[in-house]
Amino acid sequence: MNAVWPQLPALLVVIPLIAAALVALSRHGELAFALTLVVSWVLPFIAGAMLWQVLQTGPISYHIGGWEPPWGIEYRVDALNGFILVLVSSIGAVIVPAAWRSISFEITEGRLAWFYCMYLLCLAGLLGIAITGDAFNAFVFLEISSLASYVLIALGYDRRALLAAYQYLIMGTIGATFYVIGVGLLYLLTGSLNMVDIAARLGPAAPAQMPAIVAALAFLTVGISLKLALFPLHAWLPNAYAYAPSWITVFLSATATKVAIYLLIRYYFSVFGIAIDFAALPITEIVIVLSVAAMFIASLVAVFETNIKRMLAYSSVAQIGYITLGIGLANQAGLTGGLVHVVNHALMKAALFLGVCAIVYRACPVQLENLAGIGRKMPLAMAAFTIAGFGLIGTPGTAGFISKWYLAAGAFDKGWWPLVAVIVACSLIALVYVGRLLEVVWLREPSPGVAHATEPPASMLLPLIVLAAATIYFGFDTEWTVGVGSTAAKALLGGLR
């Protein structure tokens, strides 16, 4: 154990990467799934052990190949990315049992092994982005996860999945290229790629360097915002989520955008925090305006959407707006709220999309009118779905309430009353679209399309119930989410000048 312990940061990325190659070689669906299942369940323990160590003894620095940073690549785990790593790996572990039935139903048998290979590559990429302390290494992992997710989306059974994957590929590559331009400018300025070292070398920026730093910041913001689907750069997201295999939508909605949000937070606070005086530039104002636009406009679009996958996808854009609002507020309560909402939204959206996954598996229709009365046919699954829906609205007693409470407190601390009103108003719009969904699911007579639907198999039902239970649990016990979130927020804000 003592020999393994210091190698945990590397293992977190290396295990899924090697497993992906093994899975591809196996060429056999069952074998591939079994290996994926084992790997997915090992990772949260590694991530959890690292977070525990970070909270006990402070940040972990792991030198790849024994090369000292800043020359070598450093994996750096602190409270913030330890938190994200635990989130991503745990979501993967909880939902992976549901994959077998759902994916075997939606994808032809010959492609199963490739599917799990791509899933593991995507997971390795996402964990890599979160763990690395090297700006260029993050780009490589960004592309590993993105390329894998384009393939995963294209595997959807509808032909529009191909076009959705293509559009995501174009947008995602533009985003990644913008990111590389930003990193290149930072490299020209500092001669370093290590994030901590870049921040130290930039120092409080000299006026002569300001134009280049601001340009780098702008490129990085746009590039990462494309990946995290910040309004108005979200155009790829609804189609990608709607036509991807249902289970992949669960995975991507809960993890991919969250990791991109982490990267944005990392750049804003840890890399540019000292170099730029945020009060002197209108960055926070821009982020807040875009967040509010996302919350309002995407929620309104969700109200009128008739395809439930697209409705939930637009809701994701709106919820991402809440998280970036926390980033824009940039005070203790606001940033804590944003970070907590990263976890809460991941849990709730994973539960909701897993509910959709179950519906597709048992009944097929994803159009709202076809779903009439499905709650009476699969009461347990839809009850869990409903709880997650309430979480999305922000009902007290669910996790969604906690994060919105902190966000409102953050706006209140700044004395921005209208913003508090906006948060409440957007929750009311969420009430409209979630209410519309629940009305169809529970109150209508079962339609012929769902007549033969029954409860989903246990492998889908259990993850769904676990996620719904977590939505309620984190609505009462906030020690883990708010506790770690506020520790991370304090460390981030302490890095600002």
Added chain:
Amino acid sequence: MPTLTSLIEHYNYFITIFLMMTGLYIVVARGNLLKKLVGLSIFQTSVYLLYIEPAKIIGGTAPILDPAFKVYSNPLPHVLILTAIVVGVATLALGLALVVRINEAYGTVEEHEIFERDRDT
């Protein structure tokens, strides 16, 4: 006059920016899925230049410790761009594979025709 000299001294960066904008413009303005990928490739390639140009020092040698040489070029950007080229190739290959599949499914690679065919069904 100083602006003009500065322009001429940095002409390579202007070429880079020109290529960048050309690529991005093609991606946005063209409806043909293949041409979009061509634009994307130009856009990515221009970024390689952005990294490589500052790494070239006139008269600089490879970083081999030797008393005879005083000026070294930085090899790191070349290594980074080697990685970026691999990523670019993978992206282009995947994009082309998707276009082949789209062509099989829709019978066209023109964006507006694809949207029309989806509306019809």
